Amino acid sequence: MPYDVPVTERYSFIDGVHKFWVYSTDKPLSQNSTTRPRSEIRIRGYDYSSGVWQFQGHGFVPYGTSGVCIMQVFGADPPRETTLMVGAYNGTLSYYRAPILVPNIWGRWFQLNVIHNVEASNVKVYLDGIQVYEATRHGDHSHYFKFGVYTQDDPSYYMESQWRGVRVLKMVHPC
Template sequence: MGAGASSLHHVHYRNLTAGFIELPLDHKDIEIQRPYDVPESSRYSFVNGVHKMWVYSDDKPHSINSRTNPRTELAIKGYEYSSGVWQFEGEGFVPRGTSGVCVMQIFGASHSRATTLMIRTYKGSLSYYRSPVLVPNIWNRWFKLNVIHDVDASTVKIYIDGVLVHEAAGHGGSSHAFKCGVYSQNDASHYMESRWKRIKVFKKE
C-alpha cells in the first residue's frame, strides 16, 4: 500500500503507542557506526538534541573487514529482539541533494537478507527499499516516523506524520535491531546526510 492508497488514515500519536512501554534510551544504548578510518566527530555530531550523521560515497566501510557500503548510522544497542511487537519512533530530516541512501532500517532477517526493513530516499522521496514511494517531497523538512514490527505476525507498519503509508511482510530472522542515519545504497549522491531527534523505542506490553 503506497502513499496514494485510498485507505490511508490518520492515527493519533497516543493510539500508535497505546499498549506499548517506552524503554529507557540514553547514550550508553547508542553506537555510532562510521567509516573506520576517521574519527567519530568527522561524521557525527549531537547538538541541541539533534543527531546529525553524514557520509561520502567514497568513504571506507564501518570496519576494516567489512565489504558493505559507506555508512554513518546510529545503532540502538541492548534492545535487540527476536519476538514480540516493537516500535521505533523518531523525527527525521533529509537535506536537499541526499539521495540513494537508507535513512532508517530494521537490521536482521533470514537467509540471504540482511534487513527486515529499509527506508530510503531517492531524489527527494522516501521509499520502502526501492519502491513503493512512501512520501514524495521529503527534502528539507522534519517528518515523524513510527515503525511497528510485529515479529510473531511477521508484519511491519510504517507511519509518516501519523499516517499509515505502508504495511509489509517481515523477513524472518532470529535477532533484530533499529538503526537510523545514512547508509549508502545504489545511485548514491556523493554527500549523504540525515538528522534525527526524539528517538524512542517501545515494546508491546
C-alpha cells in the same frame, strides 16, 4: 563510520539532534569490510525476537541526499539482512528502493514510526501519523533498530540525515 576518520567527522549530537553524514567516496566500516560508507547508530539494549516493537523519531533529509538508507530493522532470513529499510531517493522516502512511501521529503522534518509485530510477521510504517505501508517481515529470530545514513544504490556524493526524539517502545497488548 569510515574506519579512517574520527567519529566527529561523520556524526554530531547538538541540542538534541543526531546528525549523520558520509560521502560516496568514504571508506567502509573497517579495512577488511566490503560494506558501503555509513554513519549510523544501532540502538543497543533493545534486541528482540518476539513481541511488538516500535521505532519512533523525527527525521530530516536535506536537499540533494539520495541513494541512502536512513532507518532499518535489522535481522532477516538470507539472502536479506534486514526486515525493513527506509531509503531516501531523489526527494522521496521509500520502502527499500520501491515502493515510494512519501514524495517531496527533502528539507522538512517528519515523524517516522515503524511497528514490527514479530508473531504476526508484519511491519507497518507511519509517516506524520498516517500509515503509508505494511509489509511482511523477512524472517530471522533476532532484530534491532538502526538509524543514520548507509549508502545504497546510485548515491549522491554527500548523504545526510538528522534525527531527534528517537525512542524504542515495547508495545503491550491487554490480556
